[in-house]
Amino acid sequence: DESWQVRKAAAEALVDVGATAIPALIRMSQDERADVRRIAIGVLGRVGDASAVQSLLPYLEDENADIRAMSVTALGQIGDESAADGVAALLDETETPRWSDISVGEMAKRALEKIGTEKSMALMNRLRLPMISHPTSAQLAKEKLESITRKGAEKIADLPPRLQKMLNNTDWRFRQKAIVAVSRTGKRGALPILMDGLHDAEPEVRLTVVNNLKYFDTELILEHLSVALYDEDRTVGQLAAKKLVEIGEAALSILKDAATSSDEDVRSLAIHALGQIGDDTCAAILLESLSDHAVPSWTDQSIGELASAALLKLKANDVQAVVVDPAIDENIVSLSETEEEISSSMIDVGVDALTPDLDSFTAVQTSSEVQQPEQQEYLIQLRDLIERLQGDEWRKRHKAAKELNKLAKSLRGRRNKVVADKISLLLSSSDNFVRLTAAEAVAWLADESAIPLLVPMLQEENDYTIQIAAMRALAEISERRVVPHIVPLLNAKNQLVREVAAEVLGYLHDKAAVPALLEALKESTGFFRRGIIQALGDIGNLQAVPQLIDYLSDQDPQVRWATAEALGKIGAPEAISDLKRLLWDSYEVPYVDEFGQTTERHLSGIVVRALENIGTKEAKEAIADWESSHA
The missing domain is CATH 1.25.10.10 (Leucine-rich Repeat Variant)
Structure with a gap:
């Protein structure tokens, strides 16, 4: 059909039809229109039948990156080992499809992990591990x-x-x-x-x-x-x-x-x-x-x-x-004259003149900044992005936001203070869309100079999206000194804010947050309770063990799952007797994997892993007894 909405709806219906639709989907994958081929390949992956693998393999060499990316994803969803060699051949590809921010190579890595066989993991490690076995x-x-x-x-x-x-x-x-x-x-x-x-x-x-x-x-x-x-x-x-x-x-x-x-x-x-x-x-x-x-x-x-x-x-x-x-000398002289010309043209743009209102902020270059060609390029790009970000047309603003984050991502770890400072200033804009975009960019930069501007955003209770964006950025900056500012959000009015606060405290891995997390755990429910338990497991402090053991008997099976996993991470021998009881818990935990498909995992398997992490003689004996009873 000419309408992509109709084609998408048809694709969803074919997923429900299942394996009987495979012959028709294979024919569609040969259509001259790239988007039709892409949709058909995507549906074949979601159907998940190994009979489609041989038909999908040739598309790994398609000249269109969108097709290669979708083929890699589909083969990962199917999970058949026969596709491993073809998928591994794309591990070094850096091109990104139009429909994703992830490179084809990263998709190939995820597909091999999804296939999960010894061969696929060996291929991934051989071709992806830097500095060991991969030439170039x-x-x-x-x-x-x-x-x-x-x-x-x-x-x-x-x-x-x-x-x-x-x-x-x-x-x-x-x-x-x-x-x-x-x-x-x-x-x-x-x-x-x-x-x-x-x-x-x-x-x-x-x-x-x-x-x-x-x-x-x-x-x-x-x-x-x-x-x-x-x-x-x-x-x-x-x-x-x-x-x-x-x-x-x-x-x-x-x-x-x-x-x-x-x-x-x-x-x-x-x-x-x-x-x-x-x-x-x-x-x-x-x-x-x-x-x-x-x-x-x-x-x-x-x-x-x-x-x-x-x-x-x-x-x-x-x-x-x-x-x-002489020819080289002439080239150098010419370049010197050009630089002198640029510098003289910037004399009137002094530092004192660079005090624009934040809502009309543009990244004007100072004469000291312009002397660095790479810096100049970043600042010109940044000025253009900020102007578009503050425009009236939503689509242009949205595109500018994506490009700003792409720029910030490219600078991650490079400590470009000039660019970081200019992006950080946007956190004080009166336009919340600009602030949210800046918070995401600051997260990519992971520059600690933004902390003083991010911390006040945590207190803006009237807009939970601002609070969450600030926490995400602070988590990426990963400075423990922000923990006292995040702890109060465990009692925030908005549940999402509470959940993210717990997650971020776990990520920051600071034992100073443990007392507050344990206190919040007493009155918690649902996702928030599970989030606190996961955070305590990530922090790994033994102080949490006695209270966590009580939650191995929680009526919510997913709380029992999170608690078993947390105690395993902490490595708490005192929890072994209670964990042994859960080995016979029949609950199956649904979770969503990286390809968006729902799978099932037995809680007993998670308990086994927890006991393995504890690693004492008693823990190993408990696993052996359980395995012998299931032989």
């Missing part, structure tokens, strides 16, 4: 790793069992929290653990490693930063380059080596960093890079242009000793 820039990092000596450092031998479990947890957020905890010890023995963290499959964990190297002496972390510079995720590489710039002269040998890398992204990051350090010994290698026309993924400038800009930052007497080709 990751192979360069592996070679770098092989040349590294640990200088006799041994891993911390006395890690608490709970922390060791967190480091090996399948949920990357637990591994991330463990990395932070290990880093804050500042012990030399933590460094091998952090080096292991640079192998993690999740970029956020690797990013956390780089961010937390600040707790160690410079000479001890150069090897880590050298490895991170070659990371296949450019956000990690960019942050490593920034840290090397902060170190300065001691990092020059690493950056000079990287400036000759075969990976253009690594070369460009190194060239840019050498310019920021501005040491005279960099001149020769920068001059050699002037003829490099490769354009890296993180900027529109070629490496040669980056090298030209870097040379301009060296002192005049630093470059005079180098023999310069």
Whole structure:
């Protein structure tokens, strides 16, 4: 039908028809219209019959990213191992379909996890783990790793069992929290653990490693930063380059080596960093890079242009000793004149003039900001987005909001204070749509300078969406000092606010929140009760165990489920006898997986996992007795 609404309704009906509709759906998947093919492929995935797999596999190579993305998703929903090789071939694809903000490669990763067989997981780990077995820039990092000596450092031998479990947890957020905890010890023995963290499959964990190297002496972390510079995720590489710039002269040998890398992204990051350090010994290698026309993924400038800009930052007497080709010299002079022209045109735009009303805020550049080409590009883009964000047409505002968050996401972990400050100012706008958009952008930036503007938003009881947006942003910034400001929201008028407050307190992992959570638990019901219990499990403080044990007998089976899981996370031996009783609980817990399909899980399985986490002899015997009775 010509109407997409009719086609969508037909697709929903075919899902209900089930496997008998597969032949017709396969014919539809060959339609010349891309959106018809996409809908048909999506329905085949939701029907979930393995007989459709061979018909879907060719679409993994379709020239249309929308079709490839939908095919990957559908094959994950079907969950047949025969699709694993085809899906794994797309793990490195960065293109994003029009209907999602997730790349095809990330969809492939999720599909392999959904297939869940030993083969699919092996494929995912082999192709996705950076710096281990996957050629390209990751192979360069592996070679770098092989040349590294640990200088006799041994891993911390006395890690608490709970922390060791967190480091090996399948949920990357637990591994991330463990990395932070290990880093804050500042012990030399933590460094091998952090080096292991640079192998993690999740970029956020690797990013956390780089961010937390600040707790160690410079000479001890150069090897880590050298490895991170070659990371296949450019956000990690960019942050490593920034840290090397902060170190300065001691990092020059690493950056000079990287400036000759075969990976253009690594070369460009190194060239840019050498310019920021501005040491005279960099001149020769920068001059050699002037003829490099490769354009890296993180900027529109070629490496040669980056090298030209870097040379301009060296002192005049630093470059005079180098023999310069006349053509190159002319290019540099031309670039200098251009920069001088730009600077002179900005003289009238002084800092004192930059005090616009927040509701008509535009990101005008100061003369100091414009001297950084990359910064200038961000600020011009930001000015345009903010103007559209404050316009009258809803569609344009909505599109601008999405683009602002995309910009913020691209800057995550890079500590761009100028951009972060300008976005943070939008939190004080009188337009709530602008404030909500800014809160989401600030969450992506995870810049702690926004905290003073976010905290007052928590108190705006007349608009629960503002309160929730502020909490989400504070959770991403992940500073424990905000816990006292979030605790009062456990008693908020709006139930959603209460639920999110519990979730965020769990995410922040601060035991200072435990007394307030236990108090709120007494009068809680439904989702809020489950949220508090999950938060207590995430925090993992033994203080909560006696009260949690009582909820293993709650009349709501999903509360029993959440409690068993929480006690397992805490690792509470005193809960074993009560957990043993739940092994014979017949309740099946419905949950929604990442593909939106409802599945069933036995509560007994969750109890087994909790007992495994506790790990004592009594817990293991309880599992063995239960398994033998079900043999």
